[in-house]
Amino acid sequence: MIEIRFHGRGGQGAVLASEMLSQAAFIDGKVPQSFPFFGVERRGAPVTAFFRVDDHLIQIRTSITQPDIVVVLDPGLLKVIPVADGLRPGGLMLVNSRRPPAEIEAPPGARRATVDASRIALAHGLGSKTMPVVNTVILGALARASGVVSLEAISAAIEKYAPAKPAQNRDAAIEGYGAVRTIDPTTSPVPPVPKVPHPLPPLPEGPIASRPTTSIHTSSWRTLTPVIHLAHCTKCNFCWKFCPDDAIGFDDQGFPVIKLDYCKGCGICAEECPPKTIEMISED
Amino acid sequence: MTVMVLSGNSAQAHAVRLARVQVVSAYPITPQTSIVEKIADLVATGALKAEYVQVESEHSALQVVVSASGMGARTYTATSSHGLLLMHELVHWASGARDPIVMGVVNRAVGPPWNIGADHTDSMSQRDTGWIQFYAESNQEVIDTVLMAFRLAEHPDVRLPVMVMEDAFYLSHTLEPVDVPDQAVVDGFLPPREAHATLHPGTSARLGSFTGPDRYVDFRFEVAKAMERVPATLRLVEEEYKKATGRSHGGAVPTYRVDDADAVLITMGTSTTTARTVVDDLRAQGKKVGLAKLRLFRPFPNEEIRALGAMVDRIGVADRSYTFGPMGAAGTEVSAALYPSSHHPAVTGFYAGIGGRDVTPHVVRRMYESLLSGAVPEVHWEDIEEEVSVDG
Numbered sequence: 001m002i003e004i005r006f007h008g009r010g011g012q013g014a015v016l017a018s019e020m021l022s023q024a025a026f027i028d029g030k031v032p033q034s035f036p037f038f039g040v041e042r043r044g045a046p047v048t049a050f051f052r053v054d055d056h057l058i059q060i061r062t063s064i065t066q067p068d069i070v071v072v073l074d075p076g077l078l079k080v081i082p083v084a085d086g087l088r089p090g091g092l093m094l095v096n097s098r099r100p101p102a103e104i105e106a107p108p109g110a111r112r113a114t115v116d117a118s119r120i121a122l123a124h125g126l127g128s129k130t131m132p133v134v135n136t137v138i139l140g141a142l143a144r145a146s147g148v149v150s151l152e153a154i155s156a157a158i159e160k161y162a163p164a165k166p167a168q169n170r171d172a173a174i175e176g177y178g179a180v181r182t183i184d185p186t187t188s189p190v191p192p193v194p195k196v197p198h199p200l201p202p203l204p205e206g207p208i209a210s211r212p213t214t215s216i217h218t219s220s221w222r223t224l225t226p227v228i229h230l231a232h233c234t235k236c237n238f239c240w241k242f243c244p245d246d247a248i249g250f251d252d253q254g255f256p257v258i259k260l261d262y263c264k265g266c267g268i269c270a271e272e273c274p275p276k277t278i279e280m281i282s283e284d
Numbered sequence: 285m286t287v288m289v290l291s292g293n294s295a296q297a298h299a300v301r302l303a304r305v306q307v308v309s310a311y312p313i314t315p316q317t318s319i320v321e322k323i324a325d326l327v328a329t330g331a332l333k334a335e336y337v338q339v340e341s342e343h344s345a346l347q348v349v350v351s352a353s354g355m356g357a358r359t360y361t362a363t364s365s366h367g368l369l370l371m372h373e374l375v376h377w378a379s380g381a382r383d384p385i386v387m388g389v390v391n392r393a394v395g396p397p398w399n400i401g402a403d404h405t406d407s408m409s410q411r412d413t414g415w416i417q418f419y420a421e422s423n424q425e426v427i428d429t430v431l432m433a434f435r436l437a438e439h440p441d442v443r444l445p446v447m448v449m450e451d452a453f454y455l456s457h458t459l460e461p462v463d464v465p466d467q468a469v470v471d472g473f474l475p476p477r478e479a480h481a482t483l484h485p486g487t488s489a490r491l492g493s494f495t496g497p498d499r500y501v502d503f504r505f506e507v508a509k510a511m512e513r514v515p516a517t518l519r520l521v522e523e524e525y526k527k528a529t530g531r532s533h534g535g536a537v538p539t540y541r542v543d544d545a546d547a548v549l550i551t552m553g554t555s556t557t558t559a560r561t562v563v564d565d566l567r568a569q570g571k572k573v574g575l576a577k578l579r580l581f582r583p584f585p586n587e588e589i590r591a592l593g594a595m596v597d598r599i600g601v602a603d604r605s606y607t608f609g610p611m612g613a614a615g616t617e618v619s620a621a622l623y624p625s626s627h628h629p630a631v632t633g634f635y636a637g638i639g640g641r642d643v644t645p646h647v648v649r650r651m652y653e654s655l656l657s658g659a660v661p662e663v664h665w666e667d668i669e670e671e672v673s674v675d676g
Contacts, residue, residue, distance in 0.1 A: 015457075022459040026289045035458035038400075057461070059561045061454045061554040062642040 008073035013135030044221030140176030222265035239269035292455030297322035299430035309348035353383035356479035362388035379414025384437030401640015542574030547655035
């Protein structure tokens with residue numbers, strides 16, 4: 001049995017990726033099992049999906065805590081989610097990233113692979129700049145990097161089950177298959193996995209949470225970060241006015257400051273800024 | 285038949301299509317939503333010739349199918365968690381009115397705190413409403429049980445509504461291969477509904493109107509007798525389903541390696557699959573353990589549980605809900621069923637898998653080890669000792 005854990009964001013298609021992978025594995029004559037886990041069902045929020053494949057019906061119904069393969073659909077998740085938790089020795093980490101695989105943080109001995117899935121997805125008209133739909137590119141890359149499923153089966157599954165743009169999604173998968181880069185752990189040092197805060201804070205006493213919701217840092221949803229170039233800022237406050245999440249404050253001189261713990265990277269401030277002095281940049 | 289890779293929710297929708305349901309009404313709620321989305325799609329494309337009635341709440345959804353069922357239609361609805369709780373008044377009504385409605389329930393925790401994970405509290409809180417209750421372990425069992433449920437609900441000896449439960453995400457959103465029977469096979473197994481009494485313009489009849497102390501108890505007694513006839517009717521229905529499709533799911537309480545067992549764990553729903561693997565592992569180590577699945581919870585399968593109790597000295601019952609009784613809902617019922625017997629096995633209640641917590645092989649193994657050691661408290665919360673790291 002091979003176990004794969006997908007980490008993505010609501011809207012990127014991590015769940016659909018695991019579903020299309022199931023259909024592809026079935027086309028290949030194998031027995032798949034896949035299911036998602038999500039807490040809040042919102043665009044941008046971190047989402048996990050699980051996939052198992054074997055030659056016979058799978059006799060376990062739990063989430064996957066010791067995956068053979070971890071697939072990360074958004075590079076920003078490496079900093080906010082312990083994606084590499086439990087990865088089996090010699091396991092594979094496949095990340096949507098512009099970086100070469102040698103730079104990807106992973107447990108010692110892990111094989112690593114990267115593909116610039118965001119760029120490929122956008123080139124095929126899949127999703128938007130803030131939220132490229134990278135799932136099919138990733139599936140193509142996964143087929144090449146892992147051999148778990150054939151590219152023919154992936155292509156056939158995408159053509160049949162992609163909810164929109166089947167031809168573009170299939171072509172994106174084929175490009176992902178060609179573009180994925182892998183590195184063997186023995187040929188280069190592996191940067192250690194960054195420390196991610198423990199997901200479970202201590203329980204409050206009594207039935208009501210004693211911490212305000214401002215203690216919940218919703219910035220884990222962000223894929224692009226606004227940067228204000230103050231040289232051209234006119235202090236018009238439009239960014240503050242239009243921010244839907246009160247994630248913009250002011251410094252002593254009245255210049256706007258992004259509250260990065262809460263900014264979800266929606267890009268509305270950059271869109272509304274009259275002198276166009278806010279830039280949305282990728283942190284990858 | 286065709287093997288398709290389906291989610292539990294898709295399996296429910298395909299069963300509704302194959303059963304040629306005539307009226308569907310539902311209100312969307314996670315994790316049930318994809319059932320009714322799929323059914324709406326089947327109706328829109330003409331694959332299912334049914335009336336799909338959109339409503340403003342679950343209470344209204346059940347009212348619509350209660351009324352349509354009273355007119356003689358084959359009806360279906362589906363819900364989950366707070367949606368089922370909002371239906372509660374009509375849940376009682378449907379069984380009292382003897383409407384053979386089939387309802388898919390995706391078992392989800394009840395808030396607060398808000399949670400969409402697998403937990404049986406929602407349907408367990410409806411266990412005394414006069415509905416037959418099945419808990420499914422696999423998507424294959426979902427599609428087969430929904431089809432059997434229509435046959436059972438409409439059987440002249442029964443005429444009661446049926447809930448078919450599936451664990452949130454562990455089935456509802458899990459894709460796995462499912463054998464989907466052909467329409468001709470289902471048509472042979474499940475003929476059109478023959479309603480015993482219907483409300484139609486031109487015929488004078490009353491349904492559910494005022495009845496005083498002189499007759500009310502007689503109606504309740506009729507429901508009780510119908511419920512008592514369910515186990516025998518289920519055996520018949522399952523036998524016929526097996527003739528039609530080659531599959532059966534082992535009756536009310538299918539057992540696994542219980543014959544010479546020192547300890548048996550009783551599970552419901554998806555934790556059964558994982559537990560079966562653990563039984564094999566422990567048996568390989570020479571430990572005599574067995575497993576029984578409570579597939580039918582209402583009516584409670586007293587006879588099967590007593591037969592099991594006569595064979596073993598230690599029984600554990602894993603409940604995926606907390607219901608404020610002496611044990612969990614299933615643990616309490618198992619104990620009560622065994623009490624009149626001459627042989628009294630020790631019964632231990634476990635809470636495991638509350639609010640979508642994984643019931644891992646480790647947790648199952650620990651329950652068996654508790655039972656085998658004999659040093660167990662009356663009830664035990666298994667989840668509390670588990671370390672988890674689930675993001676989301």
